[in-house]
Amino acid sequence: MSNLHLWDLETINQMDQRYRAQFINSLPGFKTPFLLGTQNQSGHTNLSIISSVTHLGSHPPLMSFIMRPNSVPRHSIENIKETGVFTLNAVPADRFKDAHQTSARYERDVSEFDACGFTALYEKDFAAPFVSESSLQIGLSLAQINHLDINGCDMVIGKIEIIKVPFNIVGADGSLKLEQLDLCSVTGLDSYHSHVKIGRLSYAKPDKKPSLID
Amino acid sequence: MSNLHLWDLETINQMDQRYRAQFINSLPGFKTPFLLGTQNQSGHTNLSIISSVTHLGSHPPLMSFIMRPNSVPRHSIENIKETGVFTLNAVPADRFKDAHQTSARYERDVSEFDACGFTALYEKDFAAPFVSESSLQIGLSLAQINHLDINGCDMVIGKIEIIKVPFNIVGADGSLKLEQLDLCSVTGLDSYHSHVKIGRLSYAKPDKKPSLID
Numbered sequence: 001m002s003n004l005h006l007w008d009l010e011t012i013n014q015m016d017q018r019y020r021a022q023f024i025n026s027l028p029g030f031k032t033p034f035l036l037g038t039q040n041q042s043g044h045t046n047l048s049i050i051s052s053v054t055h056l057g058s059h060p061p062l063m064s065f066i067m068r069p070n071s072v073p074r075h076s077i078e079n080i081k082e083t084g085v086f087t088l089n090a091v092p093a094d095r096f097k098d099a100h101q102t103s104a105r106y107e108r109d110v111s112e113f114d115a116c117g118f119t120a121l122y123e124k125d126f127a128a129p130f131v132s133e134s135s136l137q138i139g140l141s142l143a144q145i146n147h148l149d150i151n152g153c154d155m156v157i158g159k160i161e162i163i164k165v166p167f168n169i170v171g172a173d174g175s176l177k178l179e180q181l182d183l184c185s186v187t188g189l190d191s192y193h194s195h196v197k198i199g200r201l202s203y204a205k206p207d208k209k210p211s212l213i214d
Numbered sequence: 215m216s217n218l219h220l221w222d223l224e225t226i227n228q229m230d231q232r233y234r235a236q237f238i239n240s241l242p243g244f245k246t247p248f249l250l251g252t253q254n255q256s257g258h259t260n261l262s263i264i265s266s267v268t269h270l271g272s273h274p275p276l277m278s279f280i281m282r283p284n285s286v287p288r289h290s291i292e293n294i295k296e297t298g299v300f301t302l303n304a305v306p307a308d309r310f311k312d313a314h315q316t317s318a319r320y321e322r323d324v325s326e327f328d329a330c331g332f333t334a335l336y337e338k339d340f341a342a343p344f345v346s347e348s349s350l351q352i353g354l355s356l357a358q359i360n361h362l363d364i365n366g367c368d369m370v371i372g373k374i375e376i377i378k379v380p381f382n383i384v385g386a387d388g389s390l391k392l393e394q395l396d397l398c399s400v401t402g403l404d405s406y407h408s409h410v411k412i413g414r415l416s417y418a419k420p421d422k423k424p425s426l427i428d
Contacts, residue, residue, distance in 0.1 A: 001346065001347065001348065001349050001351075001378075001380075003380055004349065004351065004378040004379060004380055005378065005379065005380065005381035005384075006337070006376060006377070006378050007376070007377040007378075008375065008376055009275070009373075009374065009375050009376075012275055012374065012377065013273070015388065016388075017273065018387070018388070019387060019388035020272050020273060020275075020388060021272045021273075021388070022385070022387050022388035022389040023272075023377075023384070023388040023389070023390065024269065024271075024272035024275045024374070025269055025272065025389075026388075026389055026390035026392060027269065027277065027350070027352060027374070027377065027390070028246060028267050028268060028269045028277065029246030029248075029267075029304055029350070029392060029397055029399070030244055030245070030246045030392070030397070030399040030409060031244070031245070031246070032242060032243030032244045032245070034243075052268050052269065053242050053243075054242060054266050054268055054280060055238065055239055055241065055242045055266065055280075056280060056362070056364075056365060056367055057238075057282070057365040057367060058234050058235045058237075058238035058239065059227070059231065059234060059235075060364075060365065061223070061226055061234075061238045062364065062365060063241065063242065066268060066269075066270060068271070090243055093412065096412060096413075096415075097415060097423065097424050100415045100418055100424045101418050101423065101424050102418075103418045104418035104419050104420045105419075105420060106420045107420075110420070115420070123220070132215065133215065134215065135215050135218065136241070136243070137215075137218065138241060143364060144364060146360065146362070148270070148360070148371075150270075150274075150276065150357060150358060150371060151270060151271040151274065151276060153270055153271060155360075155369070157362070157364060159223075160223065160226065160238070160241070161222065161223050162220060162221070162222055162223075163220070163221040163226065163237075163241065164215075164218040164219065164220050164221075165218060165219065166215075166217050166218055166219065167219035170219075170237070171236070173232070173233060173236050174229065174230075174232070174233035174234060174235070174236035174237040174240075175236040175237070175239075175240055175402045175403070175404075175405070176237065176240035176241070176401070176402065178240060178243060178244070178401045178402075178405075179401075179405075179407065183243055183244070184412060185243070185244040185399065185409070187390070187392045187393075188389045188390065188392075189389070190389075190414055190415045190416075190417070190427075191389070191392075191393075191411065191413070191414040191415075191428070192411075192412040192413060192414070192415065193393065193409040193410060193411050193412055194409070194410050194412055195244060195399065195407040195408070195409060195410070196407060196408050196409070196410060197405065197406075197407050198307065198310060198398060198406040198407055198408055199310075199405075199406060200404055200405040200406070201310075201311065201314045201404045201405075201406065202404075203404070204314055204315050204316075204317045204318035205318050205319075206318045206319060206320045206321075206324070206329070209311065209315065210311050210314050210315055213404075214405070
């Protein structure tokens with residue numbers, strides 16, 4: 001690409017703070033927003049949209065997300081520490097506005113489930129609320145929180161305890177046909193997108209070009 | 215959703231290893247694949263597709279990715295430690311097969327740039343190769359590597375030194391109109407997707423519904 005503009009660190013550091021936040025947050029590209037469901041020991045629920053969910057490993061099954069210092073989901077972290085569990089619920093495309101609205105700085109006594117029109121759903125022996133409207137619901141127990149001294153973020157690592165998806169999207173080899181779920185993705189802080197499948201590729205080997213398998 | 219099937223941890227642990235890897239890797243949803251560009255001190259280049267790139271912060275501008283133990287990009291990590299720098303290059307949708315092919319276990323003396331048909335591009339005073347064919351190129355210096363004892367992964371944190379994107383996709387507020395770049399996303403290990411913009415939403419406030427701003 002010859003038509004690219006180059007920004008160096010000095011230029012980045014001189015950007016206005018909000019402009020830089022929009023710019024740098026856009027760089028990781030398309031991410032999947034999840035609704036982080038928690039509650040405190042009294043059963044007061046909390047729901048917050050996050051977009052840094054990452055696969056860490058399959059055995060044990062681990063996922064992580066990043067919590068910025070002073071970010072909106074701070075109540076969620078307190079709840080996770082209290083109960084030891086949380087849920088991650090993929091955002092249905094037709095509810096993206098309500099999901100985005102959970103990022104507003106509601107007062108502590110407000111549940112974003114009520115304020116934003118989502119329904120809390122519980123599973124046996126699991127003290128965090130799932131989002132009933134989501135077609136991809138994951139229940140996790142807190143494994144550890146790694147504090148990153150470099151900028152004050154916390155990396156929250158959870159062990160997957162419960163997975164809920166429609167049975168018919170599970171392929172013969174275990175892969176999920178997520179394009180059948182009508183989820184959305186987010187870029188930057190606030191731009192939402194839907195998806196069109198291009199294709200699934202065979203396992204890459206040095207002596208062979210990958211081919212479409214689905 | 216009432217049509218969801220539930221898998222608990224016991225069931226997950228009993229899955230066949232490859233089936234479980236496909237299943238659990240699918241859970242984070244849509245991710246943006248990046249080509250990780252590195253070289254050793256002798257200038258031998260390496261290119262590897264990764265899909266765990268995450269925004270960590272904007273000031274300083276930090277991004278991270280996860281390196282699994284014994285994963286294909288292990289040469290990349292050695293190069294990053296040697297030179298202190300690496301590049302992340304978003305995958306153009308029309309090159310998704312070539313990008314996927316960089317995940318093959320090539321011998322050490324093979325450069326995936328050559329084997330998979332990508333062009334190395336250099337910027338002044340920066341000892342890691344960019345991918346010329348990418349419309350979103352990021353150059354980073356190694357900030358730190360956090361080893362995760364919980365499963366042997368490494369979290370590689372880089373500080374952004376160089377950003378290259380077309381000037382005309384930068385919005386007035388600093389956000390990038392990534393839908394104009396024809397990037398792709400990946401789900402699981404091998405399913406690729408393109409995108410259709412739904413809309414951009416206003417900053418969420420408790421007393422007001424979010425509205426479309428773009």
